[in-house]
Amino acid sequence: xxxxxxxxxxxxxxxxxxxxxxxxxxxxxxxxxxxxxxxxxxxxxxxxxxxxxxxxxxxxxxxxxxxxxxxxxxxxxxxxxxxxxxxxxxxxxxxxxxxxxxxxxxxxxxxxxxxxxxxxxxxxxxxxxxxxxxxxxxxxxxxxxxxxxxxxxxxxxxxxxxxxxxxxxxxxxxxxxxxxxxxxxxxxxxxxxxxxxxxxxxxxxxxxxxxxxxxxxxxxxxxxxxxxxxxxxxxxxxxxxxxxxxxxxxxxxxxxxxxxxxxxxxxxxxxxxxxxxxxxxxxxxxxxxxxxxxxxxxxxxxxxxxxxxxxxxxxxxxxxxxxxxxxxxxxxxx
Amino acid sequence: xxxxxxxxxxxxxxxxxxxxxxxxxxxxxxxxxxxxxxxxxxxxxxxxxxxxxxxxxxxxxxxxxxxxxxxxxxxxxxxxxxxxxxxxxxxxxxxxxxxxxxxxxxxxxxxxxxxxxxxxxxxxxxxxxxxxxxxxxxxxxxxxxxxxxxxxxxxxxxxxxxxxxxxxxxxxxxxxxxxxxxxxxxxxxxxxxxxxxxxxxxxxxxxxxxxxxxxxxxxxxxxxxxxxxxxxxxxxxxxxxxxxxxxxxxxxxxxxxxxxxxxxxxxxxxxxxxxxxxxxxxxxxxxxxxxxxxxxxxxxxxxxxxxxxxxxxxxxxxxxxxxxxxxxxxxxxx
DNA sequence: CTGAAAGCGCTTACAG
DNA sequence: CTGAAAGCGCTTACAG
Numbered sequence: 001x002x003x004x005x006x007x008x009x010x011x012x013x014x015x016x017x018x019x020x021x022x023x024x025x026x027x028x029x030x031x032x033x034x035x036x037x038x039x040x041x042x043x044x045x046x047x048x049x050x051x052x053x054x055x056x057x058x059x060x061x062x063x064x065x066x067x068x069x070x071x072x073x074x075x076x077x078x079x080x081x082x083x084x085x086x087x088x089x090x091x092x093x094x095x096x097x098x099x100x101x102x103x104x105x106x107x108x109x110x111x112x113x114x115x116x117x118x119x120x121x122x123x124x125x126x127x128x129x130x131x132x133x134x135x136x137x138x139x140x141x142x143x144x145x146x147x148x149x150x151x152x153x154x155x156x157x158x159x160x161x162x163x164x165x166x167x168x169x170x171x172x173x174x175x176x177x178x179x180x181x182x183x184x185x186x187x188x189x190x191x192x193x194x195x196x197x198x199x200x201x202x203x204x205x206x207x208x209x210x211x212x213x214x215x216x217x218x219x220x221x222x223x224x225x226x227x228x229x230x231x232x233x234x235x236x237x238x239x240x241x242x243x244x245x246x247x248x249x250x251x252x253x254x255x256x257x258x259x260x261x262x263x264x265x266x267x268x269x270x271x272x273x274x275x276x277x278x279x280x281x282x283x284x285x286x287x288x289x290x291x292x293x294x295x296x297x298x299x300x301x302x303x304x305x306x307x308x309x310x311x312x313x314x315x316x317x318x319x320x321x322x323x324x325x326x327x328x329x330x331x332x333x334x
Numbered sequence: 335x336x337x338x339x340x341x342x343x344x345x346x347x348x349x350x351x352x353x354x355x356x357x358x359x360x361x362x363x364x365x366x367x368x369x370x371x372x373x374x375x376x377x378x379x380x381x382x383x384x385x386x387x388x389x390x391x392x393x394x395x396x397x398x399x400x401x402x403x404x405x406x407x408x409x410x411x412x413x414x415x416x417x418x419x420x421x422x423x424x425x426x427x428x429x430x431x432x433x434x435x436x437x438x439x440x441x442x443x444x445x446x447x448x449x450x451x452x453x454x455x456x457x458x459x460x461x462x463x464x465x466x467x468x469x470x471x472x473x474x475x476x477x478x479x480x481x482x483x484x485x486x487x488x489x490x491x492x493x494x495x496x497x498x499x500x501x502x503x504x505x506x507x508x509x510x511x512x513x514x515x516x517x518x519x520x521x522x523x524x525x526x527x528x529x530x531x532x533x534x535x536x537x538x539x540x541x542x543x544x545x546x547x548x549x550x551x552x553x554x555x556x557x558x559x560x561x562x563x564x565x566x567x568x569x570x571x572x573x574x575x576x577x578x579x580x581x582x583x584x585x586x587x588x589x590x591x592x593x594x595x596x597x598x599x600x601x602x603x604x605x606x607x608x609x610x611x612x613x614x615x616x617x618x619x620x621x622x623x624x625x626x627x628x629x630x631x632x633x634x635x636x637x638x639x640x641x642x643x644x645x646x647x648x649x650x651x652x653x654x655x656x657x658x659x660x661x662x663x664x665x666x667x668x
Numbered sequence: 669c670t671g672a673a674a675g676c677g678c679t680t681a682c683a684g
Numbered sequence: 685c686t687g688a689a690a691g692c693g694c695t696t697a698c699a700g
Contacts, residue, residue: 004474006693017671022695030669047474049450053387053396054693057676062387064451072412073615079407085433094451097431099419116383117398117428140338140381226619255619262621281407285560285589286620287596340677351687356679364685388677391692 005046014042025050056118065308066096066114068107069125071223074252075280076297077125083301084123091309093120102188102223104128115141121308123147128190143311145304148193150321157307157319159300163193163277166293166326167200170247170275173291173328175208179245179273183216185232185257187224187249194219194249197277201247216243224249229256237264237272244272245334251276251283251292258286258333273334288332295326339380348376359384390452399642400430400448402441403459405557408586409614410631411459417635418457425643427454436522436557438462449475455642457481462524477645479638482527484655491641491653493634497527497611500627500660501534504581504609507625507662509542513579513607517550519566519591521558521583528553528583531611535581550577558583563590571598571606578606579668585610585617585626592620592667607668622666629660 011018016035023031024039042048056062067084069077081097088095096114100106107129114122121143127134131151138144138155145157174182184201187194198219202212218232229252237243237260248254254276258268266272268288276283276292283290303322311319345352350369357365358373376382390396401418403411415431422429430448434440441463448456455477461468465485472478472489479491508516518535521528532553536546552566563586571577571594582588588610592602600606602622610617610626617624637656645653 007695008693018693019672019695020670023670026695028695032669035669049446051391051452051693052450053390053452054676055695056387057385057391057678057693058695060676072406072416073409075407075409078412081431082406082433085431089447094430094447096428097415097419099416112383113423113428116386118385118387226615230619255616259619259621259623281560282589282616285564285593287593289593341679342677352677353679353688354686357686360679362679366685369685385677388692389679391677391694392679394692 004051005048007048007050010039010042010046010048013046014039061120061312062118063092064094064096064117064119065121065123065305066098066110066117066119067123067125068098068100068110068114068127070100070102071225072097072099073225074250075282076250076278076295079280079297080125080301080304083298083303084305085301087302087305087309093309102128102191104190108133111137120312121145123304123308126191126193127151128188128192143308143315145308145311147300147304148191150192154318155311157311158321159304159307159324160321161193161295161300161324162326164196164200164203166277166295167197167247168204169326169328170277170293171201171204172208173330173334174245174247174273174275175204175210177245177273177334180210181216181243182210182245182247183213183236183240183243184218185221185224185229185236185246185248185253186217186219187253188222189220197249216240221249221253224253226252226256226259229253230260231256233257233260234264237261237266245274246272247275249277251278251280251290254290254292254333255282255286258288258290269332269334275334279329283329284331291331291334292329293326294329296324300324338385339382341382341384344373344376344380344382347380348373395454395646396452397426398428398430398451398453399455399457399639400432400444400451400453401457401459402432402434402444402448402461404434404436405559406431406433407559408584409616410584410612410629413614413631414459414635414638417632417637418639419635421636421639421643425639427643436462436525438524442467445471454646455479457638457642460525460527461485462522462526477642477649479642479645481634481638482525484526488652489645491645492655493638493641493658494655495527495629495634495658496660498530498534500611500629501531501581502538503660503662504611504627505535505538506542507664507668508579508581508607508609509538509544511579511607511668514544515550515577516544516579516581517547517570517574517577518552519555519558519563519570519580519582519587520551520553521587522556523554531583550574555583555587558587560586560590560593563587564594565590567591567594568598571595571600579608580606581609583611585612585614585624588624588626588667589616589620592622592624603666603668609668613663617663618665625665625668626663627660628663630658634658
């Protein structure tokens with residue numbers, strides 16, 4: 001490997017000082033058109049690119065941010081991350097992606113690892129740790145955008161997906177279809193969005209005069225995956241044949257549940273109707289295709305990044321919470 | 335935001351020079367046990383973490399690497415990336431993830447963006463650009479691990495998945511099941527792994543005395559997604575009812591094809607058998623579950639990272655190519 | 669419009 | 685075993 005060209009190399013060849021080179025490439029400070037072109041020609045020729053670390057050291061900005069998500073294997077998150085990344089790259093930012101496996105300890109580790117890395121900000125999905133840790137982080141380090149969790153702090157912006165409303169839409173749809181014995185595959189116990197979803201589920205039942213059967217709400221699913229959905233639906237339906245419909249915390253659980261129905265010989269939706277949440281691409285491609293709650297994941301990512309950038313560039317501005325609504329998409333599974 | 339603690343803060347409070355602090359935290363150079371403990375106590379108390387950029391500037395190592403993949407929405411890549419990340423984090427490395435959408439221009443942009451970021455190395459999946467650009471990059475910048483593409487260069491390591499063998503296994507399995515009219519949904523034209531897969535497909539047919547029908551090999555699929563699989567299978571089967579089996583470049587295409595069959599009223603596997611490639615988690619969860627070629631994606635990621643680390647730490651060592659084999663997994667779709 | 673000086677937060681020789 | 689000096693590659697005031 002050769003040594004990379006530095007600003008000094010450019011300066012020497014262009015016959016100017018390195019401050020002048022800096023002006024030329026950053027389009028900053030007064031500089032004559034001639035010298036500017038001169039310098040840029042040398043930059044071009046040498047393939048010079050400023051060293052980000054050196055820049056970061058003095059500007060205190062690294063043009064990097066971090067995303068922390070529970071599970072990159074859940075198609076929801078890649079699509080969200082895409083929204084973040086596309087926006088970030090467009091603004092010359094690079095992105096670190098961290099997985100937590102839904103483990104609160106990993107969240108904190110990721111947070112501090114990103115801080116040491118010098119990111120300018122963090123986007124945090126479904127944070128499960130304590131408010132205090134997060135606030136301390138936001139105090140000492142950098143702005144944070146949190147999704148689906150409410151934390152009040154000047155350096156933290158909140159984006160909430162309306163899980164409560166989504167759950168209600170799903171259940172009301174099932175009730176309209178004539179179901180009364182509706183179960184729910186709920187998400188991880190510690191997830192704040194799960195809490196709101198379960199509340200929406202229960203409220204919808206109650207409002208329509210239906211009882212809430214506690215044991216039909218399956219709740220200790222650490223990570224909401226296909227396999228989890230398959231296993232818990234299998235067990236649930238075997239033990240409770242009176243159930244005719246299932247609402248799931250996310251599409252992966254729902255698709256796993258469809259598989260369980262197929263294996264048990266239950267026809268979907270005739271014997272058991274199923275509704276998911278998220279509307280991942282796959283939802284329309286499984287058979288039967290999945291009725292679900294649509295969330296605009298890509299836009300959500302863009303919004304999160306826009307919000308973070310705003311906080312980075314205007315440290316003193318206030319960032320009001322954003323609420324994102326969802327829609328029912330009816331397909332073959334109901 | 336408060337200012338972060340620096341090595342000077344620690345030094346001042348501990349009453350030593352900053353070199354001594356450096357020794358204490360890096361466990362390097364001779365230092366007395368007493369001072370070491372003394373210093374670490376202060377480090378602990380202040381929550382001090384060395385600034386990675388400052389470290390990087392002097393050591394010329396940033397403890398970051400980059401991964402470039404075509405499409406994070408394809409579950410193959412998250413699983414691969416997980417293997418890379420888990421290994422990386424364990425070695426104190428952080429990872430940048432870049433998408434290219436299968437676009438060769440984006441690959442080059444990502445490569446140079448990562449270089450400016452100061453990564454210590456890059457893992458590159460199914461590179462579609464020219465050898466020369468990649469070699470120039472490896473010359474000037476950092477070691478590269480390339481998957482599924484053969485490039486000879488001292489600073490580039492190659493890992494090849496045996497796509498050729500996988501394709502043969504798939505076709506032989508279909509022939510054994512009695513199929514003679516077998517079509518293929520091939521991948522992106524520029525993908526080198528596609529070329530080898532198509533070759534395996536054709537060779538298997540020829541070896542069993544079956545003709546290769548060119549128009550049954552659907553080849554201009556820019557990005558091998560569910561939707562692409564659905565659309566091209568739909569078209570293929572509508573126009574060529576004599577086809578009784580489809581082999582797909584990857585599981586997403588295959589699952590899209592299953593959906594197309596369902597909509598056309600073809601029963602899988604009775605009317606049309608389908609084989610995928612990759613064995614993503616989903617393959618066992620769709621109905622009918624998918625016969626496919628198993629690739630150990632997570633291990634592949636670990637191997638790539640191990641290989642890259644080795645090149646970073648031993649710049650002069652030679653890295654022989656690795657060949658990874660695959661297995662047939664028979665499920666319900668054949 | 670351009671350059672000399674200082675410094676971002678670290679580590680790597682070099683003295684002692 | 686410990687500290688004074690130099691420097692990694694940049695940018696930000698400050699002079700002129």
